[in-house]
Amino acid sequence: MFSKACEYGIRASVYIALQSMEGRRVSVNEIAEEIDSPIAFTAKILQQLSRSNIIHSVKGPTGGFEIERENMESVKLNMIVKAIDGDDIYKGCGLGLKECNADKPCPLHDKFVDIRSDLSKMLRNTSLYELAMGLEVGLTYLKR
Amino acid sequence: MFSKACEYGIRASVYIALQSMEGRRVSVNEIAEEIDSPIAFTAKILQQLSRSNIIHSVKGPTGGFEIERENMESVKLNMIVKAIDGDDIYKGCGLGLKECNADKPCPLHDKFVDIRSDLSKMLRNTSLYELAMGLEVGLTYLKR
């Protein structure tokens, strides 16, 4: 479904959001530890998210990653997915055709439209804040 | 979503089904031509589908691939996907956690359950016959 990079990116973002709710800025090392991901690879993905203005990074000692209060609610999963995997998951054809649309559909087009639209809607409507809350109350997990 | 191999596999199967409806057995070369896929790679995938008893292969001159009449309706997309990509798309966690279930869910678990169940249901309910029919009446396409 999503690439590994995207999976790590989402998990990392949720963890950063959780910590940012309590004003804590976190390092790559801590993030990788807490979401059980390869450190250096995770760092690359965080850079990408930072450049996309989804998370905020601070250099130097006491530096790390955080998400501003006002972004907590406004950052939705679809932005993270788009920043890392691009928008193929929304726009691309399920059977890999270059041009597949209502005018010239692949055999699966109509059936795929519904599913992808559900997925797309879910990602557009899910905020980091919402996911971080589930973590905070111990309802969900980011490891294993 | 699906791997390239799986995309080719589905497209090839639909084309074989279409031709089998008219009693024509088709070669890898024809298939690759008609679904616009790399020949040798397509051949590999067809071998896999043949070993999984999803399509039937015949060696030698006048040989090629076909799908038995009785399989046309009973072969559903989920079998092809499972044979090529495995069942990760059904069972795996959306965020890549090794164990993610109702007891110990990832932050996206509940929201994913619905979408994956829709996808799974669609694949389980879609037969090659149905897709081949759409092609035959010129409603859908396998190229470009």
Added chain:
DNA sequence: CGTTAATCGGACAATTTTATCCGAAATAGG
């Protein structure tokens, strides 16, 4: 029986994705 056309199967090559390493730049704190 020999030729020819087809799949089979294994080895290999190219590309993409995943992952690591390391020096450079920034900056807090003494």
Added chain:
DNA sequence: CCTATTTCGGATAAAATTGTCCGATTAACG
């Protein structure tokens, strides 16, 4: 100013996926 800690960015490596090649096997047909 100096040191320690952190992100940044580019080069590189490893692994997985995608794709190619070729000889072996099978079988139809003259």
